[in-house]
Amino acid sequence: MAAHPGGLTAVASSGTVRSAVGSSSGTAPATGAGNAVSVRNLIRSFGPKGVLNGVDLDIAPGEFVALLGPSGCGKSTLLRALAGLDHDVRGSGVISVPERVSVVFQDSRLLPWDSVLGNVTLGLREHDADSRARKALAEVGLAGREKSWPHELSGGEQQRVALARSLVREPQLLLADEPFGALDALTRIKMHGLLQDLVAAHRPAVLLVTHDVDEAIALADRIVVLDSGRVATVRTVTPEISTAVDAAGHEALRRDLLADLGVVGTSH
Amino acid sequence: MAAHPGGLTAVASSGTVRSAVGSSSGTAPATGAGNAVSVRNLIRSFGPKGVLNGVDLDIAPGEFVALLGPSGCGKSTLLRALAGLDHDVRGSGVISVPERVSVVFQDSRLLPWDSVLGNVTLGLREHDADSRARKALAEVGLAGREKSWPHELSGGEQQRVALARSLVREPQLLLADEPFGALDALTRIKMHGLLQDLVAAHRPAVLLVTHDVDEAIALADRIVVLDSGRVATVRTVTPEISTAVDAAGHEALRRDLLADLGVVGTSH
């Protein structure tokens, strides 16, 4: 997690899907070239309602970006656009993403007709897919549940299966839409660890949607706050801040982010 | 929110479904009589696996209980048992609940074929159901979305519709399974306010499942931690603790609860 905005620390893994066209306006933090993700002037709307009103965003290879923003501000819409899932949504803008993108959906989205194991190995072509999936399931605390149906899992367990599904892959870009929302504090910390291990091992670019400011600070290199369909603020998290929890800088960043989100005064 | 365990502060609204049979063993915190909810020696299992291994729980009328516990420990199972939704689950124990129970499910569970408004008014027989539902929707920040289909809403918006659906009812017991999990900090605070208003107005007994320790402290009169299928700890929250956020007592309780959940040392 040492990559900085626009930095080119890790493996150059920018994909071949579309080269980023540099025709962006505004003060986007970096140029498109060399970035894993480059979004320019992204506009998306459902009916007359504009959801994204010109989003610019770059993510360097290996960079971990957290996306915050009020409910309904367009975080999932942005992720879906990056994942290429919005064929039928009206809009414009230029998006460039790597080839191998992995998505953790806001709903866990397990195939109801496949076992937990089958859901994790879905789409894996490697011959050791099964054993890797078993390992990933064990890591998220679901050893022994390989044969369960998704509907036999608790909410948090389903979410962890979805996480395991993305852990066994080696994406160049990981898009995760509130992957820890239904987890208790302890499990959540464990999952953070797993995600950090994945990032350390394969250095994917990560865009993580979360509502937990602390989580954003702990995990991200950079925190982007979305508001009114645009990038309202971008805050860089230095390693010092993210690791030293009780530090003043940490508390200040926390307070600032909450303020960005409209929470005035110290919340609980 | 002043009721204490076993206390008889508020309106006596214990229902008529089943009287609590006092044949419980163990050291349950209070006797069943006069309680809105009384659970004795509740055992539930899926297949050979025991999920609830003898839960005892009483909730006084008007009392607000928060339920914490690791993912998969049986919180939803307990709620479903209280809601009478586990016809087909094996188990034993004695449950007594009031007549009018309202449930906020862990998934928002909106009927996909009904509009947002239709989902909120579902089952309401009052002639002013529509206007009340509109008001509730406005309160959760979804004015103008009455005619949307559920699939047109963001995750947090769906959760708020489910909340609005429970707000327009006047239950004697409100069972809420992580109703704020997908909400950002600001929206979450607003929703807390709405829930507190509802509680103040109708004084239902409330059992709220949450993973957010701060949320539990802010809202609950009593916090119950479930572990290994039993009530592991019960902590009472005095009004002083819950309101004075920066107080030492608050921080201590927070730390204790995290410890109950297995998080050692100060988490972020």
Place this chain on the structure above:
Amino acid sequence: GGTATAGNPTSQASFTPLAASVPAGTTIKVGDPSIRVALELSGLIKDLDGINVEFANISGGPQTTEAFRANALDVGSVADIPPIHATWTGLDVRIIASAYRQDAVNHPLYELGIAPGSGIAKLEDLRGKKVAYSPGQAQGALVLRILEKAGLAQDDVKLIELPSTGDAYSSALSSKQVDAAPLGGVQIKRYLAKYQADGATTLRHGLRDDPGHLYSPAKVLADPAKAAALAKYAEAWGKAQRWIEDHPKEWLEGYYIKDQGLSAEDGQYLIDAAGKRDVPTSWTEAIERHQQTIDLLAREQKKPQLKAADLYDTRFEAIAGTAFTVAGKGGAA
């Protein structure tokens, strides 16, 4: 097989003589679509004033017997096989009027269609050939009679069971799935028109296949009021036969073209093919021929014996024939 009961439980003696007049309010349900048109075209329908005649568009064996069982019909118009089968299935029926063709052998209803290239020039050539056969239908009985005439047993040919619905037989012939199949009416003309060029022919069987009957359930005939009404109908029916005979133009126009939607050419073909009508005043000869058919069917299809005479209600014997004859004289005058 052979589980059906033979013979008619109601004997001719149990019928009361026909009353001269029809009680007011008597209703008969008639399944005789073509004569209905003739009655209307000719105005003979007025003869039936005073009787409630309800026409149903039902004819042919299976449909009329089904309707008889359901009490939905009092009299139906069929060929000579259905009364036999009806009796075999335990339905007691009686023929009350019969019409034939003069020079029937040269005016057959059916001819034997011969598939192109099958080399059948005479009936005896059928030996070893595939012949379409529909056991329950008149065509099926005809095939058996043809084989008998050719001196062949069922085993000497290959009977291919095939329902004769629509143009199934001409399809089967033209695609050489069968070598011979009885074709009736316009189908003969069409088959030749289409496939003569390929070598298709038809063969005259030289048998009488002309009987047409009115028949009723014995239960209905035992009701004096209905019986009297049916006697009136049989009379009108005889007159109508004569009218058709005498008015080919009107018949062509009113029935074949307007009612049945045929082209003038097809209608004329059918009229020509039918030749002159014959409605006898005595059934003796007809009963004899009918008995032969019964004997053949009983033998070939392993059915109980029947007396053909039991199939006829002799009270009606002269009615239609007399009406036909008298009307003819009247028409000539």
Place this chain on the structure above:
Amino acid sequence: MSAAPVLERPAVEPHLDPALAAREDVRPTGRRLGPGRRRRLAWLLGPSVLLGLWTVSSATGLLDPRILSEPWTVVATAGELIADGRLQENLAISAQRAGLGLFFGIVVGAVLALLAGLSRVGEALIDGPVQIKRAIPGLALIPLLILWFGIDETMKVLTITLGVFVPIYLQTHAGLRGIDLRYVELAQTVGLSRAAFIRKVVLPGALPGFFLGLRFAVTGAWVSLVVVEQINATSGIGYMMELARTYGQTNIIVLGLAVYGILGLLSDGAVRFLERKALSWQRTLAG
């Protein structure tokens, strides 16, 4: 203790333009696994190809007109029959019979499906006999129907009804039984009455199944006419075809088949149109 947090606040103007389409739009384009966007009038392609094949093979002599009349002959025949009013008359009568049968079939099928779907007693009593009914060939039932209901219109409409109610029943029943248990639980917790449960959960949930049943039912009703109008009918498209068959009028037979085909396509299309309107809440592969 550490560096102060860095704030970058990009100054982008909000600029949502109604004319989005005019803008540049470059998206990552993954292979699309679904069938893609619905295209209007695309459904005409198949029938047109069929018609084209028929025309071409007739014109080139590949298809013997003795086997299947040429399209132009059929069109000419249609012209004649329309000119003298026969086609319309027969169609009108048939449509009335089919319509009545369809109506009763839908009502009976849906009611039985509800009874069998919502109670185990109802299911035990109703489901078996319905399965038996549909296993028994319709033709074999006609004698019984004549026996019980005579040979008039009643019997015709009833026969159609008996044919039509089966798919409606089966599909609605399956649709209903396929409703996600989560919605049943929801209905229970909001205290829906039985009637409201049926109205709010069961019927909408079973609607996709019902519509599929309806698609079987509409064509079923038309097809039944062939059988029904052989019995004591003097009009109707089935009667017209039967008559043409006895006289070997191939052109009228083929016209009849074409009419059936067109009726089938149109009624099926109508049901699917309704379906799309009624099920607009669905987000499925159909798009």
Place this chain on the structure above:
Amino acid sequence: MSAAPVLERPAVEPHLDPALAAREDVRPTGRRLGPGRRRRLAWLLGPSVLLGLWTVSSATGLLDPRILSEPWTVVATAGELIADGRLQENLAISAQRAGLGLFFGIVVGAVLALLAGLSRVGEALIDGPVQIKRAIPGLALIPLLILWFGIDETMKVLTITLGVFVPIYLQTHAGLRGIDLRYVELAQTVGLSRAAFIRKVVLPGALPGFFLGLRFAVTGAWVSLVVVEQINATSGIGYMMELARTYGQTNIIVLGLAVYGILGLLSDGAVRFLERKALSWQRTLAG
């Protein structure tokens, strides 16, 4: 600043007992909106009632045996036919024809449904003609089938296939089109190949529809025999019935109907059994 938090730690023993059922179990019992628990053998109720009605009305003379033979006559007839081996022989031949037709029908229907369901071109080309096919009465097609495929076994199996593939197609197609878009999106993001998409998402998702189609198809295959075995057949249950009709052997006809009813019930039951096994992942009202 405030009172210290209070801790109560109840000392309850873990005591999960395998013999849970023996314990007291008092639950809030809301009215259950679903149909409740499935009961074994309940499906026998309806057919039994039907049989009872038949027996009673025959015994009391309410039902004329000339209209519908008495159950005991039918049983006796069955006994005779089984004794001389005719029933088994005919059934075996018919089962073979129906089975072959069913097999090909399932393959054709499923493949066409996949083609039409997964591509718009496929749909445009296939769907219309299938709708036309199913709108055209089967009886009317027989002459054409004789022309093209003769009158041998091929033609019989083909006719059954043509009848069977329609419901399989329609249901599978609808099931497939009804697959939740969310799973298609998932398939896309995990980079499923087209084949894997079909195997992992499309087929399982369309399975409920397919099974319903199969239920129509199995009875359809049996029923088709009535028509098919009139053509150049000397054996088979349809032939046996046709012969009996010709000769007015009511008892054999009714026996045939009973056999159809039983076959229908059994094959439908078999499909539903398979369905329950294959769709055990479903959590629906069916329970």
